[in-house]
Structure formats: C-alpha cells, structure tokens
Amino acid sequence: MSTFLFSAARQPLFNSFVVLSFFLLARVVPLVAGQTRPNYHITPATKWLNDPQRPFFLGGEWHLNYLYNSNWDKSNPGAGGTEWYHATSVDMVQWTPRDVAIKKYQPNPSSGAILGDVETGSAVVDTTNSAGFGQDAVVAVLTQMQDGIQQQSLFYSNDAGYTYTAFDGNPVMPNPDPSAQAAFRDPKIFRDDEAGHWVAALAEGTKIGFYKSTDLKTWAFMSAFSPIDSGVDLGTLECPDLYQMDLDGNSASRTWILAVGGNGYLRGMATGTAYWAGTWDGTHFTATGSSPRWMDEGPDFYATVSWENPQDKFGSRYAIAWMNSWDYANTLPYYGDFEGQLSLVREVKYQTINGTPTLVSMPIAGYETRFTRPVSVSNKTITTDPATASLPVDLPGGAYVIRAAVSKADGDDGNKVYFRIKSNGNYNTTIGYDFANSQVFFARGSDGSASDILVSGAKQSWDAVRTAANPAGGNTVKLAIYVDYNSVETFVNDEGVASLSGLIFPNQGAEGIDVEADVGKLTLTSFTYASFAA
Numbered sequence: 001m002s003t004f005l006f007s008a009a010r011q012p013l014f015n016s017f018v019v020l021s022f023f024l025l026a027r028v029v030p031l032v033a034g035q036t037r038p039n040y041h042i043t044p045a046t047k048w049l050n051d052p053q054r055p056f057f058l059g060g061e062w063h064l065n066y067l068y069n070s071n072w073d074k075s076n077p078g079a080g081g082t083e084w085y086h087a088t089s090v091d092m093v094q095w096t097p098r099d100v101a102i103k104k105y106q107p108n109p110s111s112g113a114i115l116g117d118v119e120t121g122s123a124v125v126d127t128t129n130s131a132g133f134g135q136d137a138v139v140a141v142l143t144q145m146q147d148g149i150q151q152q153s154l155f156y157s158n159d160a161g162y163t164y165t166a167f168d169g170n171p172v173m174p175n176p177d178p179s180a181q182a183a184f185r186d187p188k189i190f191r192d193d194e195a196g197h198w199v200a201a202l203a204e205g206t207k208i209g210f211y212k213s214t215d216l217k218t219w220a221f222m223s224a225f226s227p228i229d230s231g232v233d234l235g236t237l238e239c240p241d242l243y244q245m246d247l248d249g250n251s252a253s254r255t256w257i258l259a260v261g262g263n264g265y266l267r268g269m270a271t272g273t274a275y276w277a278g279t280w281d282g283t284h285f286t287a288t289g290s291s292p293r294w295m296d297e298g299p300d301f302y303a304t305v306s307w308e309n310p311q312d313k314f315g316s317r318y319a320i321a322w323m324n325s326w327d328y329a330n331t332l333p334y335y336g337d338f339e340g341q342l343s344l345v346r347e348v349k350y351q352t353i354n355g356t357p358t359l360v361s362m363p364i365a366g367y368e369t370r371f372t373r374p375v376s377v378s379n380k381t382i383t384t385d386p387a388t389a390s391l392p393v394d395l396p397g398g399a400y401v402i403r404a405a406v407s408k409a410d411g412d413d414g415n416k417v418y419f420r421i422k423s424n425g426n427y428n429t430t431i432g433y434d435f436a437n438s439q440v441f442f443a444r445g446s447d448g449s450a451s452d453i454l455v456s457g458a459k460q461s462w463d464a465v466r467t468a469a470n471p472a473g474g475n476t477v478k479l480a481i482y483v484d485y486n487s488v489e490t491f492v493n494d495e496g497v498a499s500l501s502g503l504i505f506p507n508q509g510a511e512g513i514d515v516e517a518d519v520g521k522l523t524l525t526s527f528t529y530a531s532f533a534a
C-alpha cells in the first residue's frame with residue numbers, strides 16, 4: 001500500500017494552460033447529458049489537477065497554485081509531468097483562472113542541466129528581500145523530479161506570482177543520495193520569527209526533515225521527525241506543514257502543529273492528513289503523543305495546505321486539500337476531459353472538545369452568501385420509510401448544502417439516521433449518524449459510476465465506509481453536508497468537530513434526497529436545503 005502510494009505519487013505526474021474557475025466553467029463548458037462539473041469547487045478546465053500549493057496574499061488578492069498536467073490522458077494517466085497553475089481570488093470563494101505560472105521541464109539557466117517536472121513546494125513573499133530578488137519578490141521552493149530523482153529548485157516572481165524565473169543555482173537542495181532515489185520532496189517553508197531564519201520541512205520517506213536558511217538559497221539540515229520510531233507507520237509521508245495555533249484562542253496555550261499526508265490503512269483510515277500537536281524548539285519538533293489525529297476522516301482530503309488568517313494569525317487558519325486518493329486516482333470514471341478537484345477552503349481552529357485539544361474546521365463564511373432559495377422543515381419524525389419525513393426538496397440540483405439537526409429524543413428508539421443523496425432509488429450516497437457510537441459516517445459503495453466500475457484494491461478502498469467520532473457526543477447532532485456534482489463534505493456541529501470529505505460519481509440525474517432511520521424513529525429537529533447559485 002505504502003509502496004503503491006510511494007510509486008504512484010512519484011510517477012512523473014504530469015504542460016499546460018487554460019484552467020477556468022468554476023463559475024466561468026459552469027457557463028462555458030459544453031456539457032453532455034447534464035452537468036457533471038463541480039459548481040463551487042476548483043477544477044481544471046481540462047486535464048489533470050492534484051496538490052494545491054499554499055496560497056499567499058499579495059497585491060490585494062490571494063494567489064493559489066495547484067499541480068496541473070496538460071499531458072494527462074485517461075488511457076495513459078502517467079503521461080507527462082506537472083507544473084504550477086495559478087488562480088487568484090479576493091474572497092477565496094470565487095477563483096479566477098490565470099495561467100501556468102511555473103512551467104515544467106525548466107533546466108538550470110546556467111548549466112542547462114535538466115531538472116524535470118514541477119511538483120509540490122511552497123511560495124513565500126520575501127518582505128525583507130532576504131533572498132536578494134527584491135522586496136516582496138515571491139520565492140517558491142519546490143520539488144523538481146527528473147529520472148526519479150527529487151531535488152528542490154527555486155523560482156522567483158517580481159510580478160506578484162504571475163510569472164516566475166528559474167534561479168541559476170538550481171537545484172538549491174540537491175538530493176543527498178540520488179543512487180537510493182530517496183524521497184526528498186514537498187518543501188514547506190515558513191519564517192521562524194524567533195530564530196530569525198527560514199525553516200523548510202521536507203517529506204523524506206517515513207521522516208520529515210527540517211532545514212534552515214537565511215536566504216532561501218542555501219539550506220542546512222537541522223533534524224528529522226520520525227513517527228515510525230514510535231511505531232506509527234503512515235507509509236510514505238508527503239506534504240508536511242508546521243505551524244502554531246492558540247488553543248481556544250488563548251495565546252498562553254500557543255501550540256505547534258505538524259501535519260503530514262499519510263496513509264492510515266494500518267489504523268483503519270484512508271490516506272489523509274494526519275497531525276500531531278507538540279513543541280518546536282527552533283531545531284526539533286517533539287510530538288506530545290505518538291498517535292496522530294486526522295484533519296478529516298473521509299477518504300479524499302489529502303496533500304492539505306494551510307495558511308494564516310491575516311486577521312487572526314494564531315487563532316484561525318485556512319486550509320484546502322486535494323480531493324482524491326492514489327488508491328484510485330488513476331482509475332476513476334472521470335466525467336469529461338478533466339480530472340480532479342480541490343476541497344472547499346476551510347477555516348481551522350484549535351479547540352478543546354470534550355477535554356481534548358482538536359483541530360476543528362468549517363467551510364469559510366464566504367460560501368454562505370452563495371447558497372439561495374432555502375427550504376426548511378422542523379420537528380419531523382424520521383422512520384424507516386423516507387415518506388414519513390418527506391423532505392420539501394422538490395427542486396434538487398446538483399450543488400447544494402443541507403443543514404440538519406437530528407435528535408434521539410425521549411421515546412425515540414432509532415439508532416442511526418441516513419441521509420440518502422444523489423439517489424435514484426437504486427444508487428445513492430449515504431451520510432449518516434450513529435447515536436449509539438457517536439459516529440458520523442460516509443458510504444458511497446453504491447454511488448453509481450465509480451462503485452460500478454472500480455475493481456480490486458481501488459474498489460475496496462472506494463467502497464469502504466468511513467467513520468469519524470463525534471467527540472461532543474450527546475443526543476442531538478448537527479450535520480452540515482456540502483454537496484457538489486462530484487463530492488460531499490460533511491461537518492459535525494457548529495464548530496466542525498469532525499469532518500468527512502469524499503469524491504462521488506453519481507449517475508447522471510440521480511438527485512433524490514431522503515432521510516431514514518435504521519429502525520424505529522428519530523427526530524428531525526431542523527432541516528434546511530439551499531442550492532448553490534452559480
């Protein structure tokens with residue numbers, strides 16, 4: 001599994017151009033037999049998308065890049081390699097597609113040495129001109145891979161991230177052991193204000209390596225964090241992220257968090273974003289406990305990046321992830337000629353939930369203004385017959401949000417509630433809640449297209465029911481279920497104490513929405529459906 005993850009992730013992933021934002025797309029891309037393209041998620045106009053790159057704010061707008069491969073082909077998913085595609089936004093909800101910002105296959109400008117595809121890394125705004133490319137130059141350090149050898153290259157931009165120049169000293173972090181083709185990738189750079197230098201976290205197989213630099217060009221190794229030394233095997237680690245957050249908004253409880261992309265199959269999890277709280281002494285990260293927790297327990301929340309909320313540096317962050325998994329990324333029945341989407345942008349906080357410090361998250365408030373025509377009901381009985389609660393959803397579309405509160409009230413003898421979405425009577429995706437075990441779950445094993453065509457390990461991984469504990473427990477649960485043509489993201493309670501994100505490939509036109517109990521009855525305290533206004 002981890003070998004698969006390793007090799008798949010290291011395939012030449014994938015030249016490039018036009019990627020349109022979802023708003024634009026919904027209007028201009030001709031769609032065959034009904035819409036299938038997500039309405040409020042970032043997708044490429046054509047071809048392949050994977051890892052998001054941490055956004056930065058400059059020139060009055062947010063700049064997001066993602067890995068893009070214009071050579072991708074359904075019948076040959078390994079063709080070509082990736083590069084950085086650039087999109088901008090003022091609100092992080094509506095994104096304007098720009099162009100490829102960092103092109104693949106750029107050689108060293110002096111020696112001509114071939115350095116390969118452009119993969120994951122991170123960009124910083126160099127406000128102090130520490131690298132000498134100018135004040136407010138955007139400096140990106142990212143993995144280039146050629147012949148399977150991963151090294152870090154530097155590209156800089158003097159036009160706020162629209163175009164970049166390759167540094168003539170590339171690679172700035174040569175692979176220390178190319179004969180072993182060691183994993184050496186995904187540099188995530190941040191400014192360590194206390195130490196007065198830059199720090200890069202790199203994914204190095206089962207370890208995360210930490211490096212320091214004063215000029216972003218010369219890097220020195222400091223330490224490694226190795227969860228496998230304490231028995232935690234998450235396969236090949238990717239996309240590290242190290243940052244500080246104030247627990248419950250209290251600066252006296254400021255805590256370092258290290259997050260990584262990992263494979264949780266040995267722990268009953270899918271691939272996802274694992275994290276540890278701990279300490280950073282300027283050189284080493286020490287986790288508070290060995291067991292990682294997960295930012296999202298759904299199957300498709302990977303390669304996550306997070307970034308500061310400029311209004312609340314340590315109190316809240318934003319995050320976005322690639323919604324996919326290497327378990328099936330190359331075999332999914334992609335609709336049309338594009339493959340992949342990013343998650344919604346979330347706001348993340350660090351809160352004590354039932355005694356346990358937890359990263360909680362909810363989609364950013366900006367999405368709310370985009371949902372219209374709400375219909376609501378309250379105090380309905382839910383039974384095993386969907387006709388009982390008869391949801392007033394007579395205009396279901398492909399993109400909407402459901403907000404529901406369900407109670408196991410006095411006299412209620414049901415144990416589980418099932419929200420069936422994208423249903424046509426034979427196929428559906430289920431988001432449910434189990435009161436006995438205080439667990440939310442996500443079942444897409446009969447979603448339609450994907451569940452019907454995937455085989456073997458990919459199918460097993462796709463069909464697995466994913467669960468997340470609701471640490472708040474209790475007899476009432478609130479679910480916010482964000483549904484788009486191609487995905488579902490579920491958040492528990494007002495704070496998002498747990499979340500489950502996953503892709504779905506429903507059959508075209510399968511838009512039914514029902515609610516049922518497993519046995520007996522439960523109470524639908526409140527229910528609101530609102531569709532997304534493109």
Ligand SMILES: *[C@@H]1O[C@H](CO)[C@@H](O)[C@H](O)[C@H]1NC(C)=O
Pocket residue numbers: 378379
């Ligand atoms: C729902 O039921 C509760 C408890 O019986 C009651 O307090 C509340 O007013 C009801 N809400 C509506 C909208 O009828």
Ligand SMILES: *[C@@H]1O[C@H](CO)[C@@H](O)[C@H](O)[C@H]1NC(C)=O
Pocket residue numbers: 420423424425426427428429430443445446514
């Ligand atoms: C939804 O799918 C499940 C299988 O996951 C099936 O048992 C159930 O009958 C389906 N319900 C509807 C309303 O389609």
